[in-house]
Amino acid sequence: MxxxxxxxxxxxxxxxxxxxxxxxxxxxxxxxxxxxxxxxxxxxxxxxxxxxxxxxxxxxxxxxxxxxxxxxxxxxxxxxxxxxxxxxxxxxxxxxxLQDSMKGIASGITILFSKPFIKGDIIEIDGYVGTVQEIQLLYTIVMTFDNKMVVIPNNDLVSSSFVNYSHEDIRRVTMTVELHPDSDVQKFKSALMKIIDQHPYALKEPAPVVKIGEYKERSVSMQIWVWSKNEYFYDLNDDLWVAVRDIFKEQNIKIPSQQIDVHIQQNDIKS
CATH class of the missing domain: 1.10.287.1260 (Helix Hairpins)
Incomplete structure (x- = not known):
């Protein structure tokens, strides 16, 4: 019981x-x-x-x-x-x-919190330039301008340098144009500045610059700096190169040619 x-x-x-x-x-x-x-x-x-x-x-x-x-x-x-x-x-x-994966996750969280770039930004790393499509915990996916998908480990983005072209509101078009030494530099400069002043995407401030950068042995190097809003950068860059080509034609500016000096040494052979 x-x-x-x-x-x-x-x-x-x-x-x-x-x-x-x-x-x-x-x-x-x-x-x-x-x-x-x-x-x-x-x-x-x-x-x-x-x-x-x-x-x-x-x-x-x-x-x-x-x-x-x-x-x-x-x-x-x-x-x-x-x-x-x-x-x-x-x-x-x-x-x-999963040590490596954990490092990748930590890097992904670092990127997502610190926001050195966000989805839609244009970045450059290891020679790749493209638009950020997606930021994952382990990888960031970038689509290049020729439609290639680049998968970049977040460890690489955290531990190396990269360029964010979309971070600032404005961006500078930088061009170097080589003129023939006989060219009228002032005439070229005036014609290009007139086009820049009338271009809708070229900002007045910071002021555009067209100047002589360097006198070389066989050419005059012109430096061209023009600012635009970030979204118009590529359009302005393309338009300015077209304008330079047109000015070359109008002013009959010759493209500097490379000259190669060949020295022939003749030795007399006595028999």
């Missing part, structure tokens, strides 16, 4: 533990959903990048649910010390195995 009472007491206690564990599981699981939902709303209001939001929510979702499961197991009377130790060891092993 005493044995039966003990069994009833034991299983009754275990039954209560099961009920309590079930309640903890249901409430905990639901609480995780509520916490993540609230956090997601807060992050959206803060205008945090969607990639960072999804990453943070995913990590918290896994972490919080593991805590709920460990709490449920502990409520059932199962020792959790060994389980926590196993999970910690497994986590450390996974982190070690």
């Amino acid at each position: 005493k044995m039966l009472d003990r069994l009833i007491e034991k299983y009754a206690g275990f039954g209560m533990s099961v009920i309590e564990a079930t309640i903890i599981f249901i409430v905990g699981w639901y609480a995780v959903k509520i916490i993540l939902h609230i956090l997601s709303k807060m992050m959206r209001r803060s205008q945090i990048d969607a990639i960072i939001e999804n990453f943070v929510i995913s990590i918290l979702n896994i972490g919080l649910k593991i805590i709920v499961i460990i709490t449920v197991i502990a409520q059932l009377g199962v020792p959790t010390t060994s389980l926590v130790a196993v999970l910690t060891t497994a986590g450390a092993a996974i982190a070690l195995g």
